Amino acid sequence: xxxxxxxxxxxxxQEAETVTLSCTYDTSESDYYLFWYKQPPSRQMILVxxxxxxxxxxxxxxxxxxxxxxxxxxxxxxxxxxxxxDAAMYFCAYRSPYVGADGLxxxxxxxxxxxP
Amino acid sequence: xxxxxxxxxxxxxxxxxxxxxECRSLDFQAxxxxxxxxxxxxxxxxxxxxxxxxxxxxxxxVEKDKFLINHASLTLSTLTVTSAHPEDSSFYICSALGLxxxxxxxxxxxxxxxxL
Numbered sequence: 001x002x003x004x005x006x007x008x009x010x011x012x013x014q015e016a017e018t019v020t021l022s023c024t025y026d027t028s029e030s031d032y033y034l035f036w037y038k039q040p041p042s043r044q045m046i047l048v049x050x051x052x053x054x055x056x057x058x059x060x061x062x063x064x065x066x067x068x069x070x071x072x073x074x075x076x077x078x079x080x081x082x083x084x085x086d087a088a089m090y091f092c093a094y095r096s097p098y099v100g101a102d103g104l105x106x107x108x109x110x111x112x113x114x115x116p
Numbered sequence: 117x118x119x120x121x122x123x124x125x126x127x128x129x130x131x132x133x134x135x136x137x138e139c140r141s142l143d144f145q146a147x148x149x150x151x152x153x154x155x156x157x158x159x160x161x162x163x164x165x166x167x168x169x170x171x172x173x174x175x176x177x178v179e180k181d182k183f184l185i186n187h188a189s190l191t192l193s194t195l196t197v198t199s200a201h202p203e204d205s206s207f208y209i210c211s212a213l214g215l216x217x218x219x220x221x222x223x224x225x226x227x228x229x230x231x232l
Contacts, residue, residue, distance in 0.1 A: 043207060045160075045223035091159060095221075100173070102213070103150050103162040104221065 002027045002094050006107035013082045014115045020067075021077045021110045023092030033095040034068070035104070036077045040088040048090070051075065079112075087114045119143055120212050122224035129200055130232055137195045137227045139210030145190035146212035150221065151183075154207040166193040200231045 003026045013019035025034070036048040051059045051068050058066050063083075067076045079086055092107040119142040129135050139149055147168045152160040164185050165173040172185035182204075184196040193212075197204055207228050211221040 043154075043209075043226045045209065045211075047220065050220070100165070100167075102148075103165050103175075104152075104160070104211075105162070106159045108159045 002029075002032075002096070002105050004092050004094050004105050004107035006092055006110050008110045009108070010111040010113065012113040012115060013079075015082055015084060017082055018078060018080045019082055019112065021079075021090055021092075021112070023075045023077070023107055025073050025075065025092070025094050027073070027094065029096060031097045033097065034066075034075045035093040035095065036064070036066070036075075037091045037093060037106075038086075038088045039091060039109075045091075049077065082114050084114050084116060087112055118214060118220075118222045120210065120222045120224040122208075122210055122227050124227060125225065126228040126230075128230045128232065131201050132199055134196055134198045135200055135229060137197075137208055137210075137229075139193045139195070139212070139224050141191045141212040141222070144212070144214060144222075146193075146214070147190060148213040149187060149193040150211045150213070151185065151193075151195050152209045152211070154209060154226075156207075160209060163195075197229065200229070202231045205229055205231045 005024045032053045034051045038046045038048050049059050049061045049064050063080045065078045089109045091109045093104040121140045123138045149166040151163045154160045163178045166185045166187040168187045174180045187193040207226050209226040210224045214220050
């Protein structure tokens, strides 16, 4: 079974600064998908960014980028120019590529605090 | 596009009663939906995979007779918590799998269940 580990229960960053959230995972599969989701106080899950394991290039979405290290099974999220609206729980998630086994496995989450 | 709704958003019931939660994909068809449970200050845990027209697949440790899942159409899956007890109180979130490339999951807003 796959596992996802987020070792930072809480992170704090000054507004406009950069913060990196860490995530490691364990799998025996060679192809898979990785995601970062944001969960604000409303509890609505919002997709931040996704990465296909077969792609070597790190995914980027505006201020959000990942550092995907497949050999190390590491998938960190970098948020640049942090904004107050970025404050939320952030969950790293893994998904198998196989149809029928593609429910998400989530890490325990990192609570991100933005200091004004 | 890709909107998923859940109803009700919150429900309070007495111990021993059954509660039904609906998950609908509003603007797309979803042959596969997922049900997750999130306890306070914890991560999302996959409970089951719901496939249209067939039986749901439950994760290890999830009682299929207690959490009945029905996926009768391409836009609706229901989760019924039977004979609910206080320990079933939780936040239940569904997601629907899009058919576009990448098979992204779109999340509903969640249902908060409180069993007295």
